[in-house]
């Protein structure tokens with residue numbers, strides 16, 4: 505089924521009834537709401553987060569229940585916030601933000617309204633990667649910004665619709681007529697591309713990216729399916745191999761940097777061989793939105809398991825050696841390479857990225873007896889900065905006794921950013937949880 509052209513709307517973008525003509529009681533978000541005050545669809549801590557507003561933002565409240573107030577935000581959105589983060593405008597320590605052209609708060613980069621949330625969904629696909637990114641839609645088509653673009657990175661390990669957890673996640677959240685503006689297969693391994701078959705079968709796909717690295721007959725069949733995809737009646741554009749990626753236009757508000765993909769030429773040095781070489785071919789993509797940035801690393805590697813983590817090799821060494829690339833690695837958030845394997849995330853690479861949020865997409869599939877992530881890899885991130893928060897799509901999977909066939913159990917990670925703050929909501933078996941920071 506190929507759906508008509510259009511844009512994906514999130515099921516969680518709930519339309520709540522407006523406050524009927526009343527201004528309500530004024531409140532201001534207290535400074536204790538860091539990094540911002542989450543506004544939810546219902547007065548429950550597990551209700552869907554609608555937005556996150558900065559300290560100092562003026563709101564009005566029209567009703568309350570124990571612990572919660574129903575508020576209207578500057579952009580008119582209505583939701584529920586915890587009472588303890590809302591103070592009277594006259595309260596000591598509260599500095600209301602001056603109104604700045606209606607919805608936009610002054611601490612947001614000038615061109616991005618506070619309410620323009622970009623979302624990144626790291627779906628629990630079991631062992632593998634499946635990531636859906638949706639940009640804000642301002643409702644003005646074709647003005648070159650906030651166009652509601654959909655970008656998919658990999659699709660997880662399951663080719664059949666019945667088992668495809670990535671497809672099952674995205675389908676109910678998509679409009680009829682959804683279009684995937686960009687489908688990126690980081691590299692042709694079977695924990696990354698098979699689930700992308702469901703995307704090709706159920707959605708229009710406009711641009712397809714991969715490293716142009718062959719990997720056997722099944723991947724060739726997949727490429728035949730990709731080649732038959734269409735984008736609003738036109739053929740999919742195949743952008744295979746780093747020199748052919750071009751400069752994608754996913755909206756002028758979004759910075760896009762392809763930092764790595766190889767092999768550029770056959771026999772390029774430093775890439776390893778066999779599966780290592782294919783991992784090192786991974787597309788590495790950085791997105792920048794306001795002051796926040798997001799690095800997606802595929803399975804790019806930095807060492808052999810027994811190598812010294814202080815001495816990068818392979819893709820990490822090649823990125824660090826290229827000053828134009830190395831200077832762009834620093835990111836607010838990293839989707840850790842290779843499911844947190846010991847063969848990636850060398851110390852100099854972690855130092856260059858210097859993330860606040862670390863996302864691990866992994867499951868319960870043993871590689872030579874080893875499950876990913878390796879704890880030593882995560883410890884390297886914590887040693888770099890003990891305030892880092894690590895989120896995992898295999899949350900509790902080992903303790904729950906999950907296997908390769910039961911490890912996709914809704915440990916999803918949803919990241920939202922308005923260009924000023926980044927808010928991560930993680931789930932364990934579908935229930936929200938907050939990880940602790942690495943600790944001292």
Ligand SMILES: [Zn+2]
Nearest residue numbers: 632693695803
């Ligand atoms: Zn992988």
